[in-house]
Amino acid sequence: MLPLFRSRFVSSQFNRVILNFHKSSSRSFHSKKFQKDNVPVTVPPSYKKRFLQLTGLVVAGIVGADYLDDLVYTKAILRFLRSLKTASLISADYFLLFATHGEEEEDYTDLLKAVHLRCANRILQTCLANGGLYIKVGQGVAAINHILPVEYTKTLGKLQNDCMTGEKLDVKKIFEEDFGATPEALFKEFDYTPKAAASLAQVFRAKGKDDEDLAVKVQYNDLQKRFKSDLGTIIFLQDIIEIFFKDYNFGWILRDVKKNLEQELDFVHEGWNSERAARDLKVFKYVHVPKVKWDLTKTRVLTTEWIDGHKIDDLEWIKKENLDLREVDTKLFSLFAEQIFRTGFVHADPHPGNVFIRKSKSGRLELVLLDHGLYESISECIRQSLCQFWEATVIRDERTMKETAAKLHIQNYKQFAEILFQTPIDLNVNNIKTRLTEKDIEHIQHIAKTNFRYIMDALKEMPRNMLFVVRNLNTIRAIGREHGDPVDRPKLMARYAQSCLYRNENRCVGLVKWLFRRARFEYCLIKANFKSFLLSIYIDILHKLGRSPQDSRILKISPELDNV
Numbered sequence: 001m002l003p004l005f006r007s008r009f010v011s012s013q014f015n016r017v018i019l020n021f022h023k024s025s026s027r028s029f030h031s032k033k034f035q036k037d038n039v040p041v042t043v044p045p046s047y048k049k050r051f052l053q054l055t056g057l058v059v060a061g062i063v064g065a066d067y068l069d070d071l072v073y074t075k076a077i078l079r080f081l082r083s084l085k086t087a088s089l090i091s092a093d094y095f096l097l098f099a100t101h102g103e104e105e106e107d108y109t110d111l112l113k114a115v116h117l118r119c120a121n122r123i124l125q126t127c128l129a130n131g132g133l134y135i136k137v138g139q140g141v142a143a144i145n146h147i148l149p150v151e152y153t154k155t156l157g158k159l160q161n162d163c164m165t166g167e168k169l170d171v172k173k174i175f176e177e178d179f180g181a182t183p184e185a186l187f188k189e190f191d192y193t194p195k196a197a198a199s200l201a202q203v204f205r206a207k208g209k210d211d212e213d214l215a216v217k218v219q220y221n222d223l224q225k226r227f228k229s230d231l232g233t234i235i236f237l238q239d240i241i242e243i244f245f246k247d248y249n250f251g252w253i254l255r256d257v258k259k260n261l262e263q264e265l266d267f268v269h270e271g272w273n274s275e276r277a278a279r280d281l282k283v284f285k286y287v288h289v290p291k292v293k294w295d296l297t298k299t300r301v302l303t304t305e306w307i308d309g310h311k312i313d314d315l316e317w318i319k320k321e322n323l324d325l326r327e328v329d330t331k332l333f334s335l336f337a338e339q340i341f342r343t344g345f346v347h348a349d350p351h352p353g354n355v356f357i358r359k360s361k362s363g364r365l366e367l368v369l370l371d372h373g374l375y376e377s378i379s380e381c382i383r384q385s386l387c388q389f390w391e392a393t394v395i396r397d398e399r400t401m402k403e404t405a406a407k408l409h410i411q412n413y414k415q416f417a418e419i420l421f422q423t424p425i426d427l428n429v430n431n432i433k434t435r436l437t438e439k440d441i442e443h444i445q446h447i448a449k450t451n452f453r454y455i456m457d458a459l460k461e462m463p464r465n466m467l468f469v470v471r472n473l474n475t476i477r478a479i480g481r482e483h484g485d486p487v488d489r490p491k492l493m494a495r496y497a498q499s500c501l502y503r504n505e506n507r508c509v510g511l512v513k514w515l516f517r518r519a520r521f522e523y524c525l526i527k528a529n530f531k532s533f534l535l536s537i538y539i540d541i542l543h544k545l546g547r548s549p550q551d552s553r554i555l556k557i558s559p560e561l562d563n564v
């Protein structure tokens with residue numbers, strides 16, 4: 001069965017079977033064919049036939065998954081059917097909504113939100129039940145929070161914190177296979193109770209022979225073996241969903257990131273990544289990357305020093321320790337700006353579980369970067385264009401924006417700017433809004449909704465590794481938001497991009513010309529941020545009064561904000 005999925009034969013056959021279904025139905029979903037005067041009319045026979053096909057799919061999924069759940073016949077088939085059940089139920093749910101309700105109905109938005117939420121929960125449960133790659137992909141979907149409805153991103157965001165799949169890990173067996181020895185023989189002490197469960201592995205605490213505290217990340221037993229079939233299944237199901245919802249075509253992303261995901265399964269590779277990241281970031285004294293114990297590391301086992309730290313979104317601890325959120329975020333954004341603009345070796349998954357904060361012995365705030373499985377290299381040429389584009393956007397140099405975007409194979413440079421800055425950009429106004437009002441948020445949400453296809457096209461146009469940059473930016477933006485946006489991230493990153501440009505270009509740009517350029521850049525930023533400056537004074541006063549900015553009307557953060 002598995003080679004069948006691998007060859008994508010099933011996918012193409014299935015596509016053919018229901019292609020006709022899609023051709024007519026996708027149009028009619030969105031036209032108000034079945035709606036007149038807000039009264040749902042009877043579904044026509046041809047539609048019923050297609051509906052039966054869909055029902056068949058649902059029943060096959062449900063019966064198959066439940067039956068095999070009891071038998072535990074083969075886990076791969078079970079995972080496939082479980083996913084098929086989920087995909088079928090999701091398709092059916094949307095199908096029924098679109099077929100029986102029209103956008104002009106008063107409660108349409110509520111109904112749509114309810115369907116989004118139901119479907120997101122189904123995906124969450126499936127990811128947790130299937131584990132491994134499914135969780136990884138679910139986390140990836142949650143990170144596309146500037147495009148997908150908030151119900152999806154919020155629900156699937158849980159996968160970043162809670163990946164307890166209940167999967168039993170035969171640690172001894174893995175050690176015996178990979179090291180030819182038990183953990184007892186290799187460590188002084190080994191605690192078999194996992195301290196953390198993540199998408200690909202569980203993390204255990206151990207004591208090395210020299211009494212040092214160690215974190216031992218052990219990969220789920222059969223992850224390597226099931227990788228191809230699981231990825232095939234996910235792409236296949238996404239192809240089905242794409243038949244119903246043509247715009248939501250994320251299959252190409254999965255195909256593109258296959259190589260990166262494969263690499264992530266190799267913990268030796270992760271060890272190398274972490275060493276390269278540590279070297280790259282050594283200028284930042286406040287950044288720490290756990291050291292790898294190479295003699296206790298293999299493809300499925302990664303041993304590093306143990307870190308006593310707190311997740312960067314642990315607001316309670318931050319408050320208790322009286323840490324300054326501005327300092328936390330400035331350090332966080334600078335570290336990733338360094339990776340994106342200067343070193344070009346970018347952590348693709350900096351979600352809060354992967355960034356710890358702690359206090360050093362001297363009381364200094366430190367960031368610890370974990371999980372180096374997924375990195376992307378950005379070539380110097382792309383980095384340079386990116387920095388130029390960033391600068392050009394700030395100073396509204398539309399010609400350079402267009403030229404540098406073209407170097408990145410992007411036609412729609414305005415859209416690209418909005419994706420990078422995650423703020424509405426009006427090219428007729430000579431400044432950039434780096435803090436958003438609720439009106440801006442509404443505006444950008446509207447843009448995301450109405451230009452979904454354009455955004456997808458813009459993402460498709462980009463060099464593939466830019467996707468990881470966007471993902472990185474999105475993830476750290478979400479962390480900043482959790483903190484109440486104490487730091488002006490776009491501004492900080494814009495300055496960083498410009499300073500990198502200077503370092504790269506200073507050989508050919510004259511000092512006077514450069515100073516002029518810098519002054520112009522700063523002027524645009526200051527102009528854009530004068531309002532933000534006043535706002536920051538206001539926030540400071542609130543802090544002094546012991547009120548959090550979220551209490552205020554100005555910075556009230558709506559749940560929708562996460563969807564921007």
Ligand SMILES: Nc1ncnc2c1ncn2[C@@H]1O[C@H](COP(=O)(O)OP(=O)(O)OP(=O)(O)O)[C@@H](O)[C@H]1O
Binds near residue numbers: 307308
């Ligand atoms: N060196 C360490 N010291 C202490 N805890 C650690 C260490 N490394 C990892 N952990 C804990 O294990 C969790 C998962 O680790 P990691 O992110 O490396 O695994 P993963 O399978 O790649 O996870 P993800 O789901 O983020 O991809 C971390 O969030 C952290 O709580």
